[in-house]
Amino acid sequence: MKKDYERLFEPFTFKSGATLDNRILMAPMTTNSSFENGMFTTDEHLYYERRGGEVGAIVTACAHIKENGKFAASPSISSDLYIESLSKLAKRIQATGSKAILQIFHVGRMGSASTLRGIQPVSASAVPSLRDHAETPRELSLEEIEELVQDFGEATRRAIQAGFDGVEVHGANTYLIQQFFSPHSNRREDYWGGSLEKRMNFPVEVVNAVQQSIKKYADKPFIFGYRISPEEIEEPGITLDDTLALVNKLKMFNIDYFHISLGNIFGSSLRNKADKTPILKIIQDEIGGDVPIIGVGNVITPDDAIQAMDEIGVPLIAIGRELIIDPDWLLKVQEGNESDISKVLHSNDREDLRIPDAMWEYMQSRPGWVPILK
Template sequence: MSTINEKLTFKRGLTLKNRIMMAPMTTKMSFYDGVVTQDEIDYYSMRAGEIGAVITGAANVQPDGKGWEGELGVYDDKFIPGLAKLAAGIKKNGTKAILQIFHGGRMTNSQVLRGTQPVSASAVAAERPDAETPRALESEEIVALISNFKAATKRAIAAGFDGVELHGANTYLLQQFFSPHSNRREDEWGGSLEKRFRFIKEVVQAVTSAVDESGVENFIVGYRFSPEEYENPGIRFADTLYLVGQLAEMGLDYLHISLNQADKVSVSEDYQEKSMMAYVYEKINGRLPLIGVGDVRVGKDAEAILAQADAVALGKALLLDPNWLPKVLNGQENLIRQELSRFDCEELRISNGVWGFLESMMPERLY
C-alpha cells in the first residue's frame, strides 16, 4: 500500500511528487466561446502547488461537443495561448497539469449548441428530463471525431500541459458508444460488446500515437470511466471489467474511476463481496496505476483509497480547502474547512458555476 506523500512515476516517465490529485470538475468559468478566463486560471492556481497534479474540467474537442456554457475549448489553435496560461498557472512548485478532453454527445442541447442538434452513437435520447433526441453520427463523422481527439492532444502538448485525460465517464460520448442504451448501431461501431468498444479503442490509439509521434517527454494519457449505468439496457459492471481489461493493455498511463463514494458496491449480484474500486484494482493487476476517488474529507479517507488504488483524486475537499494536503501532512486536520458559506466564495475563487456544482453534490455542507 502506498502513502499519501509517496511519489508516483508513470510509464511515460512523468513523476508526481505525491499521490494527491485534483479531480476534474465543472467550473463554467470560460468565456462564451471556450477561451480561458483569468478567474479560471486563479481558481486552479490556488489549488495547485502542494498536490501532485491538477486535472482540469472537460474541454471539448469539436464545437458540437460542447456540453454546457462556460466550458473550455480545445478544438482550434486559437485556444492554445489561453490554455498555455492555464497550464503555467497550475504548474507551480512542481504540480503537474492534465487537461481533460471530451465530447458531450447527447448530454447537451441545441440551445448550448446555438441551434445545432446534438449527436451521439444513435438517435436515442438520454433518460433525463427535457433530453433532446440526438442525431446518429455517420461513419465518416466518427473517423473525423477520432482525428479531432488527436488534434486536441497535440494542442495540449503545445500549450505545455503534462498530460491529457480522456473523459469516458459521466455518460458523455465515449461512454455513449460503449453503452447499449445509447449505442443501438448495427455497423462496425456497434452491436456486440467488442464493436461498442471500438470507438474508445480508436480514440485511445489516436491520442497515444499523437503523444508518441510528437517526441514530447513525460507527457501522460489517462482514461476516466464510470463503472455502471442504471438504464436498461445499460453498462453493467461485467462490461466495465471487460473495458478495464482492454484499456490496461493499451498505451495508457493510468485509469481513473468515477465514483461519489469510494466504497460503493455494484448493483450486480455477482459483484457484491467488495467495492467496485477493489474489483477494478484487482482486474488491473498492476498493469497501470488506478486513480481512486470518493468523498475524501480527511487523511484516513485518502489512505483507505490507497489500499485499493495508486493515487487519490480530491474534488469537493479541495474546493472547500485548497490547503487540504499540508494540513493533513502537518497534523492539522482539525483546521480543514468542512463547510462553505457564500461569503467564502470570493476568497476561494469559487464562481457561480462552481457553487452550482457544490449545491448539487453536497448541499448539506453549504450555508
C-alpha cells in the same frame, strides 16, 4: 505529520516516466466559467492557482474537442486558436508546483440545442438519455465518427503544444465516449456497435489516436489517463463485466492510469446489489497490476484516503468537492493540522477560495451536491 499519512506524500512515477510528487490529485471539475468562445477566464486561472501547489496534479475541467460537444461554458480545445489560452493555464498551474493534466471530452447526447446554438446534439444512436427534458440526439455518420476520433488526437497534440503534462480522456459520466460503449445509447449495427467488442471500437480508436499524437509530438514524458464509469443503471446498460473487458483491451495502449469515476470510493455494484465488494477493489484486482488506478469519490479526510489505499489497494487518490471547500487540505495534512480541514463551504470564504461566480451558482443548482453554509 502523522506517521500513517507519510504514504500520501510518496512520489509516484508512471509508465511514461512522468512523476507526481505525491498520491493526491485534484479531480476534474467543471467551473462553468470559460468565456463563451471557449477561452479560459482569469477567474479560472485564480481558481486553479488557489488549489495548486500541494496536490501532485490538477486534472482540469473537461475541455471540448469539437464545438458540437460543448457544455454551456466549457473550455475549448477544438482548434489551434486555443493553444495560447491553454498554454497560459498550463503555466499558471505548473508555476504552483503541481502537474497540469487536461481532461478532454465530447458531451454527445448530454448536450442541448440551447447551449449548442440551436444545433441538435449528436450521439452513437438517436436515443435520448433517461434524464428529464433529455433531447433526442442525431445519429453520427461514419465520416463524422472518423473525424471525431481524429479530433481527440488533434486535441492531444494541442495539449502537448500548450505545455500540459498530460491529458485525461473523459470516457465516463455518460458523455460521448461512454455513449459509444453503452448498449443503451449505442444501437448501431456497423463497425461501431452491435456486440460488446464493437461497442469498444470507439474508445479503442480514440485511445489509439491519442497515443499516436503522444508518440509523434511529445518530447518529454506525457501523462495519458483514461476515466471510466464502471456501470450504468439503465437497461440495457454497461455492466461491470463489460468494463473489465474494456480495461483489459485498453491496457495495450500505454495508458498511465485508469481513473474510476464513483460517487463513493468504497461503493459496491449498482447493478448487482448482492455483491457488497467495493467495485473499485474488483477493478483494482483485475487490472491494477498492469495499469495504476486512481480512486475517487467522497474522500473527505486523510483517513479516508489511507483506508482506500489499504483496503482497496489503489496507489492514487483524486479529491473533488473537498478541494473546492478546502484548497489547503494537503498542506494541513502535511503540517499535522488535519483537524482544521473545512468540510462545508462558507459563503463568506468565497473570495478567499477563488470560486468563480458561475461555478458557485452551478454548485447551488443541485442542492446537497456540495455542502454550502449560507
